[in-house]
Amino acid sequence: xxxxxxxxxxxxxxxxxGTIRTAHGEVATPAFMAVGxxxxxxxxxxxxxxxxxxxxxLGNTYHLMLRPTAERVAEMGGLHKFMNWPHTILTDSxxxxxxSLAKLRKxxxxxxxxxxxxxxxxxxxxxxxxxxxxxxxxxxxHMQFDECVELPNTREEIDRAxxxxxxxxxxxxxxxxxxxxxxxFAIVQGGDQIDLRQASARELVAMDFPGxxxxxxxxxxxxxxxxxxxxxxxxxxxxxxxxxxxxxGTPDDLLQSLSRGIDMFDCVMPTRAGRHGQAYTRFxxxxxxxxxxxxxxxxxxxxxxxxxARDYSRAYLHHLVRSEEILGMTLLTWANLAYYxxxxxGARAAIGAxxxxxYIAETKAGWAxxxxx
Amino acid sequence: xxxxxxxxxxxxxxxxxGTIRTAHGEVATPAFMAVGxxxxxxxxxxxxxxxxxxxxxLGNTYHLMLRPTAERVAEMGGLHKFMNWPHTILTDSxxxxxxSLAKLRKxxxxxxxxxxxxxxxxxxxxxxxxxxxxxxxxxxxHMQFDECVELPNTREEIDRAxxxxxxxxxxxxxxxxxxxxxxxFAIVQGGDQIDLRQASARELVAMDFPGxxxxxxxxxxxxxxxxxxxxxxxxxxxxxxxxxxxxxGTPDDLLQSLSRGIDMFDCVMPTRAGRHGQAYTRFxxxxxxxxxxxxxxxxxxxxxxxxxARDYSRAYLHHLVRSEEILGMTLLTWANLAYYxxxxxGARAAIGAxxxxxYIAETKAGWAxxxxx
Numbered sequence: 001x002x003x004x005x006x007x008x009x010x011x012x013x014x015x016x017x018g019t020i021r022t023a024h025g026e027v028a029t030p031a032f033m034a035v036g037x038x039x040x041x042x043x044x045x046x047x048x049x050x051x052x053x054x055x056x057x058l059g060n061t062y063h064l065m066l067r068p069t070a071e072r073v074a075e076m077g078g079l080h081k082f083m084n085w086p087h088t089i090l091t092d093s094x095x096x097x098x099x100s101l102a103k104l105r106k107x108x109x110x111x112x113x114x115x116x117x118x119x120x121x122x123x124x125x126x127x128x129x130x131x132x133x134x135x136x137x138x139x140x141x142h143m144q145f146d147e148c149v150e151l152p153n154t155r156e157e158i159d160r161a162x163x164x165x166x167x168x169x170x171x172x173x174x175x176x177x178x179x180x181x182x183x184x185f186a187i188v189q190g191g192d193q194i195d196l197r198q199a200s201a202r203e204l205v206a207m208d209f210p211g212x213x214x215x216x217x218x219x220x221x222x223x224x225x226x227x228x229x230x231x232x233x234x235x236x237x238x239x240x241x242x243x244x245x246x247x248x249g250t251p252d253d254l255l256q257s258l259s260r261g262i263d264m265f266d267c268v269m270p271t272r273a274g275r276h277g278q279a280y281t282r283f284x285x286x287x288x289x290x291x292x293x294x295x296x297x298x299x300x301x302x303x304x305x306x307x308x309a310r311d312y313s314r315a316y317l318h319h320l321v322r323s324e325e326i327l328g329m330t331l332l333t334w335a336n337l338a339y340y341x342x343x344x345x346g347a348r349a350a351i352g353a354x355x356x357x358x359y360i361a362e363t364k365a366g367w368a369x370x371x372x373x
Numbered sequence: 374x375x376x377x378x379x380x381x382x383x384x385x386x387x388x389x390x391g392t393i394r395t396a397h398g399e400v401a402t403p404a405f406m407a408v409g410x411x412x413x414x415x416x417x418x419x420x421x422x423x424x425x426x427x428x429x430x431l432g433n434t435y436h437l438m439l440r441p442t443a444e445r446v447a448e449m450g451g452l453h454k455f456m457n458w459p460h461t462i463l464t465d466s467x468x469x470x471x472x473s474l475a476k477l478r479k480x481x482x483x484x485x486x487x488x489x490x491x492x493x494x495x496x497x498x499x500x501x502x503x504x505x506x507x508x509x510x511x512x513x514x515h516m517q518f519d520e521c522v523e524l525p526n527t528r529e530e531i532d533r534a535x536x537x538x539x540x541x542x543x544x545x546x547x548x549x550x551x552x553x554x555x556x557x558f559a560i561v562q563g564g565d566q567i568d569l570r571q572a573s574a575r576e577l578v579a580m581d582f583p584g585x586x587x588x589x590x591x592x593x594x595x596x597x598x599x600x601x602x603x604x605x606x607x608x609x610x611x612x613x614x615x616x617x618x619x620x621x622g623t624p625d626d627l628l629q630s631l632s633r634g635i636d637m638f639d640c641v642m643p644t645r646a647g648r649h650g651q652a653y654t655r656f657x658x659x660x661x662x663x664x665x666x667x668x669x670x671x672x673x674x675x676x677x678x679x680x681x682a683r684d685y686s687r688a689y690l691h692h693l694v695r696s697e698e699i700l701g702m703t704l705l706t707w708a709n710l711a712y713y714x715x716x717x718x719g720a721r722a723a724i725g726a727x728x729x730x731x732y733i734a735e736t737k738a739g740w741a742x743x744x745x746x
Contacts, residue, residue: 326416
């Protein structure tokens with residue numbers, strides 16, 4: 001009826017492989033979403049992003065509302081057309097970034113008043129305004145407006161923000177104005193407090209959202225804390241709805257989380273690392289600035305489908321990074337996105353074959369072994 | 374016998390259309406060479422450079438000898454392989470850039486001693502070392518080592534540098550170590566002094582180089598001075614050899630110069646302008662930073678073959694430029710290179726049809742008219 005759907009094709013333990021259908025196509029899950037903050041996946045052409053196997057790009061409401069503004073994007077035909085990405089787009093609510101980037105924030109029951117980090121101009125984000133912006137941008141998945149606190153934090157503060165986010169979830173759902181194939185997602189909060197996480201999840205499930213995110217993780221806590229929260233929270237979420245772990249993470253974070261039933265991820269790591277000379281590969285993480293790559297004629301990965309990983313020597317990448325050439329950022333970002341997508345494709349295939357445990361073990365062995373073998 | 378050749382297919386007045394054949398393919402002339410300073414055409418993938426119709430890329434000896442060093446490039450299989458460009462490469466001699474970029478230069482009969490602008494390390498370029506570096510890089514066309522003086526300048530200084538460059542031309546030719554399909558080019562100097570230009574050209578013609586460049590122009594003098602030098606110098610050069618005007622220029626400079634018999638050009642303008650928010654189009658030059666583009670849904674040129682010029686709105690390009698996103702630099706560089714190559718392709722066709730005058734008049738009318746008509 002809404003045109004938005006999620007189908008699970010296979011499970012392996014608590015992990016599952018499936019398909020999300022949106023107004024702009026299909027998303028194979030577990031899915032890694034490329035971060036396209038300001039209507040561009042930094043340093044990349046969208047054609048190349050697509051070729052890595054990316055099905056979804058994430059747009060940031062906070063950035064887009066400030067520049068070029070949601071209304072401008074709408075005037076230009078919506079975010080898909082604006083950035084030449086005809087596939088699925090998820091927008092965040094601005095809640096996380098308004099807390100991490102904006103100046104002079106003031107949180108009230110109504111929402112968050114803040115000043116732009118770009119020009120100091122004054123703005124207000126509320127659940128209603130966030131959903132309106134996401135609707136105006138035309139994204140396929142709209143995230144509820146929430147408040148995310150840093151960890152570690154007091155139980156009192158975590159509880160306060162979680163309860164506020166619940167009230168904002170209801171207002172967000174009421175304000176959702178998407179059409180067929182579009183859907184609002186709720187966000188579980190509760191920090192590292194298991195009972196608060198479970199309370200948040202239960203309340204949100206009662207509101208019957210088409211999808212559920214787990215927010216407020218990977219904000220400074222150890223990986224084991226994050227995984228314990230997932231272990232205790234994911235079972236509370238409905239099996240028939242997609243589950244999205246926000247802002248996560250390293251390749252290992254992704255494998256650990258998808259094996260706990262997470263279906264969607266987004267993270268700046270592959271793109272940001274690519275702009276800073278770092279490469280993620282089957283053999284672990286490499287720093288291309290390192291002098292040992294200066295005379296290495298080997299590509300990042302001769303068996304990669306990705307031209308950036310396959311067709312350029314490490315010596316060349318080292319040269320580009322050392323010379324601060326834009327192409328170095330482009331090629332490493334591209335190779336990193338391709339690696340993340342290959343990792344997800346491998347996980348999907350392994351879940352389908354009931355061999356996720358083997359896949360994770362082999363993948364981790366590759367990282368540990370490096371290229372010595 | 375050398376495998377390097379130049380064939381003129383058509384002439385229109387003093388303009389000609391032809392083909393240069395090198396060890397790495399054919400170059401349709403008049404040709405615009407994309408500048409690939411540090412083994413990369415800045416902000417571009419070579420796949421896209423090729424798709425603009427680029428047949429030759431220029432590499433800078435000065436930059437490459439300092440980083441990653443010519444020997445490192447050779448170790449990695451040569452410049453073509455290093456930068457994934459299997460087509461023709463021309464390298465300059467380092468003469469121009471050592472004078473404009475390096476620190477603590479000292480020019481002697483032997484060559485130029487200097488310190489790197491990157492790390493202050495001490496180096497020496499001589500005609501012999503420049504030709505050795507170009508041979509080690511493996512480029513197809515090697516430029517003689519020369520001394521280029523700024524304009525305006527004293528006749529005495531222009532004369533001195535021109536005579537020195539003649540002696541360095543002989544040493545460069547003797548030191549040339551290219552194989553089949555590779556060739557050394559001489560460089561005419563003499564500033565804005567017509568008799569010195571002609572003397573330089575005559576002496577170089579007597580040395581019988583496979584190609585001739587006109588250097589030391591577009592270094593601050595008015596266009597009319599440059600064109601007068603071409604009018605008086607080009608006729609001294611042999612009709613059967615390619616003629617290369619170094620470091621030039623604007624689209625109009627190119628049309629004016631090719632109509633005077635120039636066959637090859639290189640210039641940073643399209644690439645540098647692209648990194649600074651400027652676009653060259655059939656309708657003239659646009660500054661995408663300008664607020665008037667913020668709400669313009671039109672692409673740079675709906676009729677362009679170039680995806681960058683055709684598939685993105687000016688509003689999007691404006692947003693990317695204002696947001697200092699790398700994709701903005703990439704798309705504008707790409708569109709500019711495509712425009713330069715389209716301009717050359719149009720000139721080649723017009724020369725073939727004997728209608729170069731009409732083509733230039735129509736092109737200039739388009740720039741003057743802008744998009745009002």
